[in-house]
Amino acid sequence: MTAKETGGATPISAFFEELDYRPTPIGPVSLRRRRELRLDVDVFEIMLGDEHLMSSLFTASEIALADLGIAALGGDGLEVLVGGLGLGYTAEAVLAHDEVGALVVVDMLEPVIDWHRTGLVPMGSKLADDPRCRLVQGDFFAGADSENGFDPDMAGRRFDAILVDIDHSPEVLLNERSSGFYRAEGLQALSAHLKPGGIFGLWSDDDPDGAFTERLKSVFTEAWAEPVTFHNPLQDRPFTQTVYLARKSS
Secondary structure, three states, X not given: OOOOOOOOOOOOOOOEEEEEEEOOOOOOEEEEEEEEOOOOEEEEXXXXXXXXXXXXXXXXXXXXXXXXXXXXXXXXXXXXXXXXXXXXXXXXXXXXXXXXXXXXXXXXXXXXXXXXXXXXOOOOOHHHHOOOEEEEEOOHHHHHOOOXXXXXXXXXXXXXXXXXOOOOOOOOOOOHHHHHHHOHHHHHHHHOOEEEEEEEEEEEOOOOOHHHXXXXXXXXXXXXXXXXXXXXXXXXXXXXXXXXXXXXXX
């Protein structure tokens, strides 16, 4: 329905719409839009079966993952890898930094990449259209554990920063295939894909976990946790998530 058909007023959104639904190797994935009446906004969500992967309503920590990771680096022409595409807020925040020269985003779910290429997500095809950005369908955790790494066009390519937002936390996983990644051996394998002095960043839905920070310190030259607190309008209270950061030795 057009604005003309409604007398010039903005059309009212449907309360709920499933924009796409497809099977994947780890379960059915769907993109849906619903009207949050309490806030009078449209909310976009990615679901894996009945599990929430990402919501457009809460993006502060996803953006902080990019901003904090880039802030920990210096120089220009930075090469950045993002593991986990979702609705694209981390990748978008990475590209907002002029010092970033190239971004590779790896996601296992081909439908999610397709939603960005066809403009079905809230930011449209912004990421797919940016010449600095490449969207790659692949298993991030398999890439982290391999010598070839993440870039199918450049085996063994190393990055200034690797920023990851896939699992809910190091302890709450979407799929058991990633369990080894959060152990010291898995983190050591990942570090081989960073340039000297490079930054590893990890998003977590939980409060900072001292034990995981210490595990990072056993692999990297330094590591720390950054709490990201934002207001949850649905519960009308502050909510804290975490960005873990670790630096490879120079």
